[in-house]
Amino acid sequence: AQSVTQLGSHVSVSEGALVLLRCNYSSSVPPYLFWYVQYPNQGLQLLLKYTSAATLVKGINDFEAEFKKSETSFHLTKPSAHMSDAAEYFCAVSGFVGAQKLVFGQGTRLTINP
Amino acid sequence: ETGVTQTPRHLVMGMTNKKSLKCEQHLGHNAMYWYKQSAKKPLELMFVYSLEERVENNSVPSRFSPECPNSSHLFLHLHTLQPEDSALYLCASSQAGGPSKAFFGQGTRLTVV
Numbered sequence: 004a005q006s007v008t009q010l011g012s013h014v015s016v017s018e019g020a021l022v023l024l025r026c027n028y029s030s031s032v033p034p035y036l037f038w039y040v041q042y043p044n045q046g047l048q049l050l051l052k053y054t055s056a057a058t059l060v061k062g063i064n065d066f067e068a069e070f071k072k073s074e075t076s077f078h079l080t081k082p083s084a085h086m087s088d089a090a091e092y093f094c095a096v097s098g099f100v101g102a103q104k105l106v107f108g109q110g111t112r113l114t115i116n117p
Numbered sequence: 118e119t120g121v122t123q124t125p126r127h128l129v130m131g132m133t134n135k136k137s138l139k140c141e142q143h144l145g146h147n148a149m150y151w152y153k154q155s156a157k158k159p160l161e162l163m164f165v166y167s168l169e170e171r172v173e174n175n176s177v178p179s180r181f182s183p184e185c186p187n188s189s190h191l192f193l194h195l196h197t198l199q200p201e202d203s204a205l206y207l208c209a210s211s212q213a214g215g216p217s218k219a220f221f222g223q224g225t226r227l228t229v230v
Contacts (some may be wrong), residue, residue, distance in 0.1 A: 019203075037218070046119065046207055046221035072124075093160065102148075104173065105219060107160040 005030045005096045009108035017116045024111050025066075026094030029075065036077040036114040037095040037105065038068055047093065053077060064088070089115045120144045121198070123208050123222035130198065130228030131230055138193040138225045146220070148213035149191040151183060153204040166191060201214045203206040 011093040028034055035054050044052045051062025060066040068079045077094060091112050095105040121142045130136050140149065151163040165173035166185040181200075182194040191208055205226050210221040 039221075043228075044122075044223075046121070047209075048119065048221070049218045052218055072131040089191075104162055104165060106162070109159045 004034075004097060005034065005106045007094050007096050007106055007108035009092075009094050009111050011111055012113045013113040013114070015116060016084050018032060018086055019083050020033065022066075022084045022088065023080070024092050024113065026077045026079065026108060027075050028094070028096045029076040030096055030098070032098045035097045036068075036070060037056065037097070038073070038077075038079050039093045039095060039107075041091045041093065041110075043090075050079070050092075052057075054057060084113075084115050086115050086117065089113055119222065121208060121220050123206075123225050125225060126223065127226045127228075129228045129230060132198060132199075132200070135194070135196040136221055137195065138206055138208075138227075140185045140191040140193075140210075141191055142208075142210040142220070144210060144220060146212055147188050148187055148211050149185060149188075150209040150211075150219070151191070151193050152207040155208055156204075164176035164193075168193070169228035170216070177228065183204045195227075198227075200229050211221075 006029045008027045037052045038050040041047050051060045053060050053070045063066045066081045071116050091110045094108040094111050097105050145179045148167045152159045154222045164175045164183045167186050180197050184192040205224045208222040209219040211217050
């Protein structure tokens, strides 16, 4: 069984500040991990994914995430927040076998203060 | 534009109506999914089709009936819904059998009155 916990349903940062969105996972098989972003009235867009290669994964819009097996974490970071980063962010986990079934966290709403 | 198109974008229906949601992808993917996104809850996987066969049904009530006539199209047939079924319904597609990324449509915002 797999599950994802996102710590903090709402995170607020100032423009230009570091963004840190936390994700912890539970998986009985080696996990594949994903971060998706959802802008208002839109579907989900993939930011980045971890597929057992490099533990530090770089994605679009200067986001990156680091897979830490010992901590079962996959936190998302961005060095400098932009106003356009305001959105909801979802961490997800999937297994390898069969169709890719994503199990999502509850989501974290990111607000950027000017 | 993600390559996954959902219609309609918005739907209001009465509890006695029958309606269908449509999803179409031309990405060459062979797996398609329906997710439900409700306020304050994680995205819930409803159905998975892989190679046009349903491989998962996550205890979804029978008032939701999926159909996958070919690898490019996925439908969700709705009848006698309840107000608590109001949500954003998201379709996604991917390549089955590996860690490929899923592409999502923009969703259908369903309101049951």
